[in-house]
Amino acid sequence: xxxxxxxxxxxxxxxxxxxxxxxxxxxxxxxxxxxxxxxxxxxxxxxxxxxxxxxxxxxxxxxxxxxxxxxxxxxxxxxxxxxxxxxxxxxxxxxxxxxxxxxxxxxxxxxxxxxxxxxxxxxxxxxxxxxxxxxxxxxxxxxxxxxxxxxxxxxxxxxxxxxxxxxxxxxxxxxxxxxxxxxxxxxxxxxxxxxxxxxxxxxxxxxxxxxxxxxxxxxxxxxxxxxxxxxxxxxxxxxxxxxxxxxxxxxxxxxxxxxxxxxxxxxxxxxxxxxxxxxxxxxxxxxxxxxxxxxxxxxxxxxxxxxxxxxxxxxxxxxxxxxxxxxxxxxxxxxxxxxxxxxxxxxxxxxxxxxxxxxxxxxxxxxxxxxxxxxxxxxxxxxxxxxxxxxxxxxxxxxxxxxxxxxxxxxxxxx
Amino acid sequence: xxxxxxxxxxxxxxxxxxxxxxxxxxxxxxxxxxxxxxxxxxxxxxxxxxxxxxxxxxxxxxxxxxxxxxxxxxxxxxxxxxxxxxxxxxxxxxxxxxxxxxxxxxxxxxxxxxxxxxxxxxxxxxxxxxxxxxxxxxxxxxxxxxxxxxxxxxxxxxxxxxxxxxxxxxxxxxxxxxxxxxxxxxxxxxxxxxxxxxxxxxxxxxxxxxxxxxxxxxxxxxxxxxxxxxxxxxxxxxxxxxxxxxxxxxxxxxxxxxxxxxxxxxxxxxxxxxxxxxxxxxxxxxxxxxxxxxxxxxxxxxxxxxxxxxxxxxxxxxxxxxxxxx
Numbered sequence: 001x002x003x004x005x006x007x008x009x010x011x012x013x014x015x016x017x018x019x020x021x022x023x024x025x026x027x028x029x030x031x032x033x034x035x036x037x038x039x040x041x042x043x044x045x046x047x048x049x050x051x052x053x054x055x056x057x058x059x060x061x062x063x064x065x066x067x068x069x070x071x072x073x074x075x076x077x078x079x080x081x082x083x084x085x086x087x088x089x090x091x092x093x094x095x096x097x098x099x100x101x102x103x104x105x106x107x108x109x110x111x112x113x114x115x116x117x118x119x120x121x122x123x124x125x126x127x128x129x130x131x132x133x134x135x136x137x138x139x140x141x142x143x144x145x146x147x148x149x150x151x152x153x154x155x156x157x158x159x160x161x162x163x164x165x166x167x168x169x170x171x172x173x174x175x176x177x178x179x180x181x182x183x184x185x186x187x188x189x190x191x192x193x194x195x196x197x198x199x200x201x202x203x204x205x206x207x208x209x210x211x212x213x214x215x216x217x218x219x220x221x222x223x224x225x226x227x228x229x230x231x232x233x234x235x236x237x238x239x240x241x242x243x244x245x246x247x248x249x250x251x252x253x254x255x256x257x258x259x260x261x262x263x264x265x266x267x268x269x270x271x272x273x274x275x276x277x278x279x280x281x282x283x284x285x286x287x288x289x290x291x292x293x294x295x296x297x298x299x300x301x302x303x304x305x306x307x308x309x310x311x312x313x314x315x316x317x318x319x320x321x322x323x324x325x326x327x328x329x330x331x332x333x334x335x336x337x338x339x340x341x342x343x344x345x346x347x348x349x350x351x352x353x354x355x356x357x358x359x360x361x362x363x364x365x366x367x368x369x370x371x372x373x374x375x376x377x378x379x380x381x382x383x384x385x386x387x388x389x390x391x392x393x394x395x396x397x398x399x400x401x402x403x404x405x406x407x408x409x410x411x412x413x414x415x
Numbered sequence: 416x417x418x419x420x421x422x423x424x425x426x427x428x429x430x431x432x433x434x435x436x437x438x439x440x441x442x443x444x445x446x447x448x449x450x451x452x453x454x455x456x457x458x459x460x461x462x463x464x465x466x467x468x469x470x471x472x473x474x475x476x477x478x479x480x481x482x483x484x485x486x487x488x489x490x491x492x493x494x495x496x497x498x499x500x501x502x503x504x505x506x507x508x509x510x511x512x513x514x515x516x517x518x519x520x521x522x523x524x525x526x527x528x529x530x531x532x533x534x535x536x537x538x539x540x541x542x543x544x545x546x547x548x549x550x551x552x553x554x555x556x557x558x559x560x561x562x563x564x565x566x567x568x569x570x571x572x573x574x575x576x577x578x579x580x581x582x583x584x585x586x587x588x589x590x591x592x593x594x595x596x597x598x599x600x601x602x603x604x605x606x607x608x609x610x611x612x613x614x615x616x617x618x619x620x621x622x623x624x625x626x627x628x629x630x631x632x633x634x635x636x637x638x639x640x641x642x643x644x645x646x647x648x649x650x651x652x653x654x655x656x657x658x659x660x661x662x663x664x665x666x667x668x669x670x671x672x673x674x675x676x677x678x679x680x681x682x683x684x685x686x687x688x689x690x691x692x693x694x695x696x697x698x699x700x701x702x703x704x705x706x707x708x709x710x711x712x713x714x715x716x717x718x719x720x721x722x723x724x725x726x727x728x729x730x731x732x733x734x735x736x737x738x739x740x741x
Contacts (some may be wrong), residue, residue, distance in 0.1 A: 020595065021598035021599070021670065022672070023592075028563065033725075157613040205739075257627075339732055
């Protein structure tokens, strides 16, 4: 042993001095960083790209089908929302307006600006997105400020973060990968419309580790000017009531070396913010679960949302609408993904998702739909991914059968 | 030390001593890089004392070959105090003479750094040491982060190199960061990851794959890195934590300090390929270098075209958003 040590000393002599690593000073990293991605797509939807069945004259047309079903991209934009002149009442997604034509798309050009203070535990973050749209039948080209917030982590010894501004939802788990470069698949789930909306307000996150149990409990709460519904269903830029909507998620994590389990329960309660009376409420409860081991990732999420009937007009991201029915929905999805590391930052994932949604506007026919999605994601490089998937949409109850399956793909370059 | 040797020799051979043992490493607790430095210093002194004293005991027992061997080993310790060298050298030569020029069976093998040279052309020890050159220089570039932490390696192209000498190093998890952020080690080395934070941490790498699991304050996990290459360290709990272990397959390596300066000592003169890796460079910088006996100076530039991952993956490869704070 002594001789081995001698050899070691000699080796240290030949290998130079100061071999105990390098830690840059706190201000070495540039505080400002610009990130982003561009999401290009190709998609083809069956029929005319909508869920509206030819000859279905029920009104409002969007209350009797699932208009969000033929999604073509990560934003949940559908191929078309053209109801052929039949009256709709503001329960519609964004549309790329390609109808049933196979089309290339520029889905999103994303620009994130992140400033991390070198002297304080402060981060400023802005996410702006350009949505070029070339079809006169769908949405117009627009520029969105999706997020703009300040985040403070006041205690270095605690996992506690405060955020003020416009930021992600805290409801469920789908918001965690609600960008094209992060999402395993191409399209969001059938319930993403209720959970992934951004709100303007404040939120707080706290996590307590329980080391002996390899576990952690976390609480994420938000008070914002709107609920967690996406922008077409709920005006995010202004509250109609001035009363905040509260939402939160209580989470449990089990982090074993080879298995990771994450469970969460979410809730949302506040005024229905497409209404001007605070007494008209909206409430949601959700549960989520993630299980990861080896190459397998299983995630599932469910929600029950109820909105009171309103008294005045409904004002949401699509405009002002006259019918303000009560609304109730049950929905959920389960997704299984198998990921294989190909080396050199390359990776391929195969995934399948089953989802089901049962919804009813008070006084209208309840509808039940489901969707089976299968696809693959290939990370060709650290910053280049390609995805392709097929969505099999089925109308099970209350809605006419319609050809609204979608074949869609996405190429994402990140910087 | 000189006084100690004089006293020991003055005590003569009348008395037999029980030897206390030469076990190394010393059982000193290592919690920080400073602890490790302290332990290395203590072990160096302990080794010097042991070689000094064990040579004397062998002398007293009439095993002159062993005495010569121990003292000759002592004289090879780098940076040995000149006074000690002056005192020990005559005794070593006398012991070697008494041993009839024979090498003891217990004698240590020549150190790795000298083996190839000795095989090629045996020559006196002192001449060998003086043949070692120093390569020093400055790295520039590295973008806004600067050149600090660049790992410079020399690989000989016209002959063999000394064998690698794996070591054990410490990387702390401190203030939700890896400290040091960049650590270079020879292949086969072990790295101890010690959590100094009050919160749990994890260390994992996707390539080569390892995962320490979750552990709390004061906990240590050890990983051995056998394969040369860059290992990106991440924490599965805290997406903002990132660090690098650069596993090198040469004994000639160094890390640039904050100003970019570096120095590699003990380099055998010859032809080398120089490589400089930096976390902000998408490709390492490479160039040829001739190292003469008097040493060489280098000016290297590393690119600054690469940023840390925008969305660091979790341990299953899924990208995470650092701006969320969790």
